[in-house]
Amino acid sequence: MTASQSVEEFVARIVKNLYDLNFNKIDETLEILQRMKKSQKEKHVVNYWKVVQCLGEAAIDMFARLLDNITKTSCSGHMYSNMNQILRLLEHCLSSMAVIRRALAYKEDLLAALFNGIRQNEDEELVMTCFRILYKLLLAGKDYCAAFVKIGILKDCNSHIKCRKGLYGIYPLLTVLYCTKILWVISEFGEQGTKGMIIKSKAYKELCSYVENVHSPVKGTECLVSEMHIIIARIKKCPKERTASGTTRTWVPKVLLYEDIGQKDHAYIFCSSPSCRKQQADGKKILYCGDCRLARYCNEECQKEHWRSDHREKCLKRIRKEKKT
Numbered sequence: 669m670t671a672s673q674s675v676e677e678f679v680a681r682i683v684k685n686l687y688d689l690n691f692n693k694i695d696e697t698l699e700i701l702q703r704m705k706k707s708q709k710e711k712h713v714v715n716y717w718k719v720v721q722c723l724g725e726a727a728i729d730m731f732a733r734l735l736d737n738i739t740k741t742s743c744s745g746h747m748y749s750n751m752n753q754i755l756r757l758l759e760h761c762l763s764s765m766a767v768i769r770r771a772l773a774y775k776e777d778l779l780a781a782l783f784n785g786i787r788q789n790e791d792e793e794l795v796m797t798c799f800r801i802l803y804k805l806l807l808a809g810k811d812y813c814a815a816f817v818k819i820g821i822l823k824d825c826n827s828h829i830k831c832r833k834g835l836y837g838i839y840p841l842l843t844v845l846y847c848t849k850i851l852w853v854i855s856e857f858g859e860q861g862t863k864g865m866i867i868k869s870k871a872y873k874e875l876c877s878y879v880e881n882v883h884s885p886v887k888g889t890e891c892l893v894s895e896m897h898i899i900i901a902r903i904k905k906c907p908k909e910r911t912a913s914g915t916t917r918t919w920v921p922k923v924l925l926y927e928d929i930g931q932k933d934h935a936y937i938f939c940s941s942p943s944c945r946k947q948q949a950d951g952k953k954i955l956y957c958g959d960c961r962l963a964r965y966c967n968e969e970c971q972k973e974h975w976r977s978d979h980r981e982k983c984l985k986r987i988r989k990e991k992k993t
């Protein structure tokens with residue numbers, strides 16, 4: 669993003685590159701976003717979160733369409749790496765529960781692409797990206813735990829952990845870490861009896877044996893291994909003990925998401941009105957669109973302005989209605 673470019677212009681450019689399937693440019697964008705996120709300058713970091721929120725609000729439907737097209741039409745050897753690039757960009761956008769819920773309005777296309785991605789062996793990075801996104805989608809609610817189990821996520825976790833035994837590079841470790849996170853979320857927040865099912869599952873047994881056998885992880889990846897240990901300990905914890913100690917089972921997807929994407933200190937949330945995009949202070953009461961409860965505003969003026977400019981067309985409530993008819 670250049671100094672003279674506004675966030676809206678930068679996002680419009682990304683959308684155009686996606687539309688043109690210009691993968692060189694998409695690659696460039698991924699690098700720029702990574703640099704912005706990691707920047708020492710607060711200004712760049714704020715712009716990063718603004719860009720990804722803005723892109724998520726503007727283009728989720730496009731991501732779903734592109735993924736659907738690529739899997740159906742593409743037969744070139746680039747299919748998986750192209751899919752991976754689009755998904756990596758999508759992953760940046762899944763930076764708030766609002767955008768994740770918006771993405772789930774297109775769950776048929778998205779889940780088809782993601783499960784397709786973890787059920788191929790050609791592109792290891794794609795497998796990892798897909799597991800990371802599946803974890804984020806899972807945070808949207810308990811219903812998805814049951815749905816993922818039905819699609820066969822336990823079998824997928826099992827086979828991926830199994831074939832990574834003895835491999836402790838960054839990709840295998842990250843893939844196994846996200847399998848671990850997925851197993852944990854399902855065990856914790858799935859319906860009654862799910863925890864027992866997870867502990868008895870082959871995937872969980874493979875996971876325990878994978879972690880026990882990590883001897884010399886690649887330098888710099890030790891933290892991934894200790895994270896796995898922490899999560900496995902959480903899975904092991906007996907649910908009865910938890911109730912006895914008075915801990916209630918609360919679903920705090922927001923906290924888990926912020927942990928995952930590195931927004932630990934405070935949330936970066938911006939007004940959804942393109943002409944405003946002001947950062948919302950922590951703890952400040954935010955106004956939501958009454959129809960979708962996803963678009964967020966500083967005040968009624970911003971809400972009205974956005975409704976007039978394009979939210980009338982893009983409000984999720986309207987999209988859901990259209991999909992039903």
Ligand SMILES: [Zn+2]
Pocket residue numbers: 939940941944945946965966967970
């Ligand atoms: Zn505003």
Ligand SMILES: [Zn+2]
Pocket residue numbers: 957958959960961962963979982983984985
């Ligand atoms: Zn709305």
